[in-house]
Amino acid sequence: MNLNQLFCEMIQYYRNDPKRIQHFTKVHSYAKLIGELSGMQGEELLTLEVAAYVHDIGIKVAEEKYGSSNGRLQEQEGPAVAEDMLGRMHFDEKIIRRVSYLVGHHHTYDQIDGLDYQILVEADFLVNLYEDGVTKEAVMHAYNKIFRTEHGKRICAEMFGIEE
Structure with a gap:
């Protein structure tokens, strides 16, 4: 249940794909920052960080199966892969369930049902808008x-020169 072990596992998972490694690293960094600035801690913050690392885990399977990495296919294929990896790494079942849900919905923006979900979406957008x-x-x-969180909005505004 160590975040550094998960980080290394994800680097191995995306071996020879530096673009994907760079992406999840940046998403994790922004998610952790926004989460901590928003007062998250403990299991809530851990769940967010785990989700940020694995949010796009379905891309590989989607590309292999369908030749596409579109968001819906990522959401369809990602949860099972995330559950398998996190289970092998002995993450708590409650965390695995929530992360699986987030992986399966992180491109669905009209069903956001928690601060962890909102922050994951914002962090992914910060990185994707730039990339x-x-x-x-x-x-x-x-x-x-x-963008809905105070800190996500501020980071986006400062990053892209938006006058709030």
């Missing part, structure tokens, strides 16, 4: 429609 090189208009749309 995808989207327009200022797309950033503004995400800022207005996706």
